[in-house]
Structures are given as C-alpha cells and as structure tokens.
Amino acid sequence: MVVTLLSGPANILSDLDETSRDAVEISLHHHYCARSVHSPPWENPRKSDLCGRHNPVRVPDSHLPKGLDAASSTSNKTEAVLPIITKIGSADPVERKWACVAVSNLIYNDPCTRRLLQGKNVVGTLIGRLTDSEEEVVVEAAGALRNLCIDGGYEICAEMYNKNILAPLATFIPKISSILAQYVDSPIAAPENARKVVYEFAENVITILWCLSETSNKALNAVSDLALVPFLMSFLSSRDRLPLSTVTSAAQCLYVLTEDNPPVVNEARANFSNVTCLLEIAKTHRDVQDVKGKNAAGEERAVALAILACGILRNLAPFLPPSSIASVDLDKEIILPVLAPVVSSASLQEATAAVRELTENSDANQWATKHQTIPDHKSETEVGLERVETKLKTVQLALEILTGVCATLPDPDYGSEATASPDDSATYDVSDCAMAVDGAADQPVNSHASNVARPSFLPTLLEPLLALIQPTELSFLTPSPHAPTTSALGAIHVAAFECLSNAFLALAAAPGSAGSDVYAGQRVWNTVWAALVGAGNPMESAPGSARAAVWDIAVGVLWGVGAVWTGKIVPEEAQVQALISLCNSREDDAIRVKCIGALSVIAQHVDPASLDANRIIASYLLGLLVPGRTGTETMLQAAESLIDIFADERAPAEANFRAGNVLAALEGAVDDVRRAVKSIDRKKEGGRELKRHGEEVRDNLVAFVRYRRSLGL
Known part of the structure; x- marks a missing residue:
C-alpha cells in the first residue's frame, strides 16, 4: 500500500x-x-416478529x-x-x-x-x-x-x-491479509502512518461487505461465497495489536454473516480456535466495564466487541461434544452476564439531556462561517454527541441479541432468587433500577412478588426493558437537534419492545405460576400503555417509522402479558378503542392478529364490571368473520379468540354471549372459515403451518358450536 x-x-x-x-x-x-x-x-438488523430487518443506516x-x-x-x-x-x-x-x-x-x-x-x-x-x-x-x-x-x-x-462492487472487493481480501500479517508479526518495521492507512482501508472494505450482507439474500450469498471467516477471525485473534474500531467492524460483519446462514456457521464452527477466541472476548467484558478511562468511545467499542462476540457465539450454537463449550449454558453463563449490565445501566433520559445540553451550546455549525479558520480536530460538541450515539448504539446492539435470548427462555427457575450465589453474575441484581413511568414509585410494593416462581429473566431484565420502552422528548422529534440520537432512541424502543414481546410470549407458553401475581401483570400492562401514550397516535405515524413500529410490536407485548395473566387485566375503554383502531388501520395480517390477540385476553376479564368491554370486543371480532373483509390469518384469529372469550358458560360474559346471539353468528361463519382454510396454499412461504393452524381452528369452531348447541342454553 x-x-x-x-x-x-x-x-x-x-x-x-x-x-x-x-x-x-x-x-x-x-x-x-x-x-x-x-x-x-x-x-445490525435482526429478524423480528414484525417486519424482518431494520434499516442499517444512522x-x-x-x-x-x-x-x-x-x-x-x-x-x-x-x-x-x-x-x-x-x-x-x-x-x-x-x-x-x-x-x-x-x-x-x-x-x-x-x-x-x-x-x-x-x-x-x-x-x-x-x-x-x-x-x-x-x-x-x-x-x-x-x-x-x-x-x-x-x-x-x-x-x-x-x-x-x-454494479458488481464485489469483484474489486474480492481482490482486496488477500492483499489486506498479507499486509496485516506483516504488520502483526513486525509492527516496528512498518511506519505508524502506513499501518493507519491499511487499518482504515481494511475497516472500509469490511464495512461495505457487512452492509452488502444486509441488502438481500442474493447479496448475502455472494458475500458468503468469499469465504471470509478466516479473514475476519484474523482481526479478532489479533485484537490486542490492531485498532479496536477495525476489530469491531470485523466482528460486526461476522455477526451478520453467521445469522441463519448454515454454510458460514459450519465454516466458523469447524475451527475450534474461533470459538475459543470468541469466548475469550466475551469473558473479558467485566474488565472492560470496570475501566473508567478518558477514552470513553474506546470503552464503548470494547463493550460492543464483547456483545458482538456473544452474538456470534449464539449464532454458532449449538456446540456438540467433544467441544468443551457443549456443556456450558451459553445464555446463562456467557451471554446474559455481558448483556444485562449494558441494558440495566442505560439511561435514555440522561442521553437526551446530554444531547440537549450539547446542541443548545453547539459550536458545530461555526465551521460554516465564511473565511473562518477550520480546526483539524473535532469540536467538544462533536465528540460529546458521538459519545452519546456510540453508547446508544451499544445498548441497541445488546437488545438485538437479547431478543433471541428472550425467545428461548429457560424453564422457570423456581426459587432461583433465594438459592443463587451472590457471586453469580448471571443473576445480575437490578433491584435498585427505577421504573421510568410516572407514578411507578408511588405504587404499593407486592410483598409476595419476590416469592413468585418465574424465569430468571424477569428479575434480571424486566425493569430495565420497561424503562427502555419509555420515550424521551427526542425519541420521535422531527426535526431533531441531533438526528442520529433520535434514530438510535427510536431503534432502542423498538428493540426493547421486541425483547418483551418474545419474553412474554415464551413465558405464556411455559408452565409456571407467574400469572398468580396479579399486581405484577397489571403493572407491566400499565407501563407498556404509558410508553404507547408517549409514542403518540399510531394513525398519525408514517408507515415504516419508529413510532409506527413501536405500536406494531407493542401489541405483541400486550398479547403476551395478557396471555400470562389471562382474565386478570382490567380493560379500559380508551385502550380497547385504540387496539380496534390500530387493527383497522393496518393491512399486515401479522399485526392484525396481534391486535386481536391483545383484545381477546382483556375481553376475558372475569368481572361483571367489564361486560361492556367484552361486548364491544366480541361484536368487533364477529365483524371480522365476514368473507373478503379481512385476510385469512385475521379471520382465523378472530374465530379462535371468540372461542377463548366465551369458553366458560359460567362466566359473567355468558350474558353477552346470549344477548348478542353469538352462537348463531359463529355457526353461520363455519362455512366461511372452511372455505378460507381450503384456499390456503401450502406451497407459499409459511403456508404449511398456516394450513395446519387453520384446520385446528376450523375443527375447534365446529366442536365449540356443537358443544354449545348441546347445552341447550
């Protein structure tokens, strides 16, 4: 070079x-x-239950x-x-x-x-x-x-x-590898300026490859064909002799390439030294987090590198014997100890206040003054804003990896809080973490909450996640005094909601007694709604915006919370109407299904005072059974939800069932549901699973109508 x-x-x-x-x-x-x-x-865009991948830009x-x-x-x-x-x-x-x-x-x-x-x-x-x-x-x-x-x-x-950018990029890989090997082996022989240029060039090439991998499956496959694992791992294995920014770029690229990509996963997993290197990086997180030096940006990159190592390890799992890592509980022993402190220590309000202070006293625009002497270094304002952005991006990265962890929660760990060792970093104590919800501190403490059996995820991360979904004044502000901060805040809210959605849906499917703590369920429900109120009216949000994404993912959280505490969430009229309006405004069946799921769980509140909400929700769901008005998934979910709502003929809601002639409406919808299920194409993506689910709903509907008829009520 x-x-x-x-x-x-x-x-x-x-x-x-x-x-x-x-x-x-x-x-x-x-x-x-x-x-x-x-x-x-x-x-890095992570696959979510909503729309696949986020936009990989600042x-x-x-x-x-x-x-x-x-x-x-x-x-x-x-x-x-x-x-x-x-x-x-x-x-x-x-x-x-x-x-x-x-x-x-x-x-x-x-x-x-x-x-x-x-x-x-x-x-x-x-x-x-x-x-x-x-x-x-x-x-x-x-x-x-x-x-x-x-x-x-x-x-x-x-x-x-x-435009075939991969052709020239492919020629750079061996050249960079060769020069890098020389610099690592004989660092004194190469001038510092020469090393700096090569490292920056390598970082640029790696970042382009990373971004291309996010573009499409075709681009991802083409980048994967370059067999980059040894090239990228060479940066990680030589991390103590290379700039941290270049190493972190290599880790980010490898993280993306190993996500649901069997050829690259197999290549990376085949060399045990790769796994050993990643474990070493992940396990150094405690030292990194304890360091309080002057180079704050460098510290954040070091934490980000540890987080990325966790993400890559999770992408490569499971590990089979005789690998020593095969016996390790990867999530509990390696990943959560890295992610939990990052998520728990984040304060979006502090970040917002810092940006406000920096931009209100900004000298960033002074360079635009004509004929002014231009400095050859960053201003204090730029450095401060960059530091805030870096911290927020690190939190977002941790949340994106945590989303996958939350989707596969361990079985409930009964009594874990009482028996855990005080030195066990996997049970990171966040009991002092305050809720970022007005009035939360004034709510009574449930003396039984700590004795309720629940997965170890809940005491570790629930409070920080509920804090991170709360918008700040900059979260959705347009125009923003610092657009990268606003973009990062919105992305953090979305990622935190995705974590909660996966966690509560997993918790709802797991056995346990978490639902016995009624106060906890109502508190989480109200906290989520406080965040949604802060996010503003979803109907006024531009499609694809962070504000719209927050609402679309949050309904999945509400559904999960309601499923854990079924029949115990008190419905409020404003919330019912908001969910109905959101469902009507969305064309995506997946989002409408979640809206219906959230409505169904609050319609099951077992209290005569909730009969009006039950009647409104039931009437709305019956309207969704009309052919041609909704998609097949929406119709199936509406039918399934109505069966759940009126499953118990002894419940107070039975009055609405009879007064609304629900049985006749369901019986009249049987043929429409049959035709909808028959029309599902198994050959389309997800078609086989949808067909199976549709057949179950159809059979359940027929059985429910038959059973209700047999009661003669």
Whole structure:
C-alpha cells in the first residue's frame, strides 16, 4: 500500500463558485477527523416478529421527497456536485483522490446531497476508482463508498451489488491479509502512518461487505461465497495489536454473516480456535466495564466487541461434544452476564439531556462561517454527541441479541432468587433500577412478588426493558437537534419492545405460576400503555417509522402479558378503542392478529364490571368473520379468540354471549372459515403451518358450536 498522503485538494476547487468552494474546503479539511463519526452503525438488523430487518443506516431518510428535482431544491451544495463528479474521472490522481474525499464529506448528515450525487451515478463512478492505478485513490474511493453504505442503506447497497462492487472487493481480501500479517508479526518495521492507512482501508472494505450482507439474500450469498471467516477471525485473534474500531467492524460483519446462514456457521464452527477466541472476548467484558478511562468511545467499542462476540457465539450454537463449550449454558453463563449490565445501566433520559445540553451550546455549525479558520480536530460538541450515539448504539446492539435470548427462555427457575450465589453474575441484581413511568414509585410494593416462581429473566431484565420502552422528548422529534440520537432512541424502543414481546410470549407458553401475581401483570400492562401514550397516535405515524413500529410490536407485548395473566387485566375503554383502531388501520395480517390477540385476553376479564368491554370486543371480532373483509390469518384469529372469550358458560360474559346471539353468528361463519382454510396454499412461504393452524381452528369452531348447541342454553 502507498502511504504518502497528498498535501491538498489541488485543482478540484478551481471549477467551483466561491460559495461551493467554501463548503467543499470545509469538508476536505475536516475529512480525516470526521471519518470516524461514520462508524459502523451498530444497527445490525435482526429478524423480528414484525417486519424482518431494520434499516442499517444512522438516520433513515424515507421521509424525504423522491427525485432529482427534489434533491436539487433541498440541497445547499448543488453547485458542488457536478464538478466533483467530473474530477473523480480526472487524469490527475491528486484530483481523483480529493474528489473522493469531497464526496465522503458532502454526504455527511446530508441525505439530500447524497441523493443528488446518486442521480449523477456517484456509486458507479466510485466503484470504477476501486481499480485505479493510484492506491491512494483506491483508499479514498473505498472510504466514500463505505460512508455511502452507512448513510444510504439498502438502496445504495443494492445499487453497489448490481454494479458488481464485489469483484474489486474480492481482490482486496488477500492483499489486506498479507499486509496485516506483516504488520502483526513486525509492527516496528512498518511506519505508524502506513499501518493507519491499511487499518482504515481494511475497516472500509469490511464495512461495505457487512452492509452488502444486509441488502438481500442474493447479496448475502455472494458475500458468503468469499469465504471470509478466516479473514475476519484474523482481526479478532489479533485484537490486542490492531485498532479496536477495525476489530469491531470485523466482528460486526461476522455477526451478520453467521445469522441463519448454515454454510458460514459450519465454516466458523469447524475451527475450534474461533470459538475459543470468541469466548475469550466475551469473558473479558467485566474488565472492560470496570475501566473508567478518558477514552470513553474506546470503552464503548470494547463493550460492543464483547456483545458482538456473544452474538456470534449464539449464532454458532449449538456446540456438540467433544467441544468443551457443549456443556456450558451459553445464555446463562456467557451471554446474559455481558448483556444485562449494558441494558440495566442505560439511561435514555440522561442521553437526551446530554444531547440537549450539547446542541443548545453547539459550536458545530461555526465551521460554516465564511473565511473562518477550520480546526483539524473535532469540536467538544462533536465528540460529546458521538459519545452519546456510540453508547446508544451499544445498548441497541445488546437488545438485538437479547431478543433471541428472550425467545428461548429457560424453564422457570423456581426459587432461583433465594438459592443463587451472590457471586453469580448471571443473576445480575437490578433491584435498585427505577421504573421510568410516572407514578411507578408511588405504587404499593407486592410483598409476595419476590416469592413468585418465574424465569430468571424477569428479575434480571424486566425493569430495565420497561424503562427502555419509555420515550424521551427526542425519541420521535422531527426535526431533531441531533438526528442520529433520535434514530438510535427510536431503534432502542423498538428493540426493547421486541425483547418483551418474545419474553412474554415464551413465558405464556411455559408452565409456571407467574400469572398468580396479579399486581405484577397489571403493572407491566400499565407501563407498556404509558410508553404507547408517549409514542403518540399510531394513525398519525408514517408507515415504516419508529413510532409506527413501536405500536406494531407493542401489541405483541400486550398479547403476551395478557396471555400470562389471562382474565386478570382490567380493560379500559380508551385502550380497547385504540387496539380496534390500530387493527383497522393496518393491512399486515401479522399485526392484525396481534391486535386481536391483545383484545381477546382483556375481553376475558372475569368481572361483571367489564361486560361492556367484552361486548364491544366480541361484536368487533364477529365483524371480522365476514368473507373478503379481512385476510385469512385475521379471520382465523378472530374465530379462535371468540372461542377463548366465551369458553366458560359460567362466566359473567355468558350474558353477552346470549344477548348478542353469538352462537348463531359463529355457526353461520363455519362455512366461511372452511372455505378460507381450503384456499390456503401450502406451497407459499409459511403456508404449511398456516394450513395446519387453520384446520385446528376450523375443527375447534365446529366442536365449540356443537358443544354449545348441546347445552341447550
């Protein structure tokens, strides 16, 4: 690698007007200190029960108007774009290099300019520079493409894949490996500046590969075919001699590649030294978390690395004998001790207050002042905002991995709190963690709560998760004083709700007596609703926004909580109407099913005072049995829920069953349900499972009608 850094932007500025030249000069002077702000987003999309994958970018820009005209009218750097694109293809390598630098910086927190550059084929032009004869141009082109990936997300990554970016990237892997081996073996022999360039270049290449892996299954398979496991593991195994940011990027890429990807999983699991290395990284988390040094960003990256090691190990599990890890309870002994302190110590209110203080006293915009001397380092405001963002991304990463843990909770650990060793890090004490809900501290303490049998997850993580779903003033604010923070806060709320949804659905399916603690169930229910009230009206949320996602996932939490405490959640009129409105507004059957599930569990409240809510819910569900009005899954869930609601003819709800002539309505719906089940295509994705479930609902409905008729009531 050539490591001589060119001294200036040369003639790239000569073709710009004065205003554009000032803007580009600001960007160029700030290039090397700003690059690390474009750190890997830590927003690795995890598969959820809602919509699959999140947007892997710092600030989603789906709300922006489409088209080149809109981009031109909203960008204040329009005049700088065409000369920069032209200079990327210049015969002068100095101009090519600094044009790449300019692209990298013009897009920083500026999606309008990025979209304008996209319209000028900046992606294809930069990919062409990856085979440039000058290696410095290659380095800067890779940096610009990396930043485009992070800021642009799926759209740009798909364009890169379609324009065959993997071809030049594949040639870099052996070159980086060879140079890396030399630097690790003889670090003194290589100048520090040379090592820095190589490490940054490696990080850029790895991050592009990571982002491409998030784009589509086709791109994921293509990246997997590069056989990157030894390459990526070489960074992790040499982590004490390499920059932490580069190592963490390698871990993030490996984390993504090993998720539900058998070829890569098998390759990584086959070499036991890989597992040993990952275990060593995960087990160092206590030392990392106890360190309180000046390099806060570095500490956060070290914690993130431990979290990623946990995620990779979980992706590689299960491990079979004779592997020593085969006998280890991975979740309890390795993963939860790493994740629990990160999640429990997070304070979104503190993060919000810090951003407010930093932005209200910001000097971040002072560089834009014409003819002002531009510093070659980050301002205190930038450093502070970056630190907040890094901490939030670390929490989000921990939650994403915890989502999988919550989906496979262990069996209830009876008496675990009484028998656990005080030194057992798996029972991390969060008893002092306050609820972030108004009035929560004023609620009476249930003296029996600590004696209730429940999975060890509950005393460890329930309170922190309930705190993390509570919105702050910046969570959904548009425009935001710091968009990356707002984006991260929204993503944390979504991830925390996903954890709770998986946890309570798993708890509802497990045997145990958690439902006997009525106070606990009502408290969780009210806390979730407090968060939803803070999130605002779901009907006013843009589709795909964090606010809409919070509502769509939260109904799954409500369903799970209601399933654990069936018949014990007091229905409130406003909540019933909100769930009905949400169900009516959503076209996705999966979300509607969850809405119906949440309605059904509160309709079963065994108290005469809840008969009005029962009647309203039953009437609504009967309306969903009309053919053509709803999807098959929605119809099946409505039928199943009505059977559950009126399963006990001795319950107070029997009055509504008779007064509403529910039996006749259900009997009339039998043929419609039969036709709906018959129409399910087994060959479609999920069709076989849906067919099986539909047949069960159909048979149960027929049996229920027959039984009710036999009672003669």
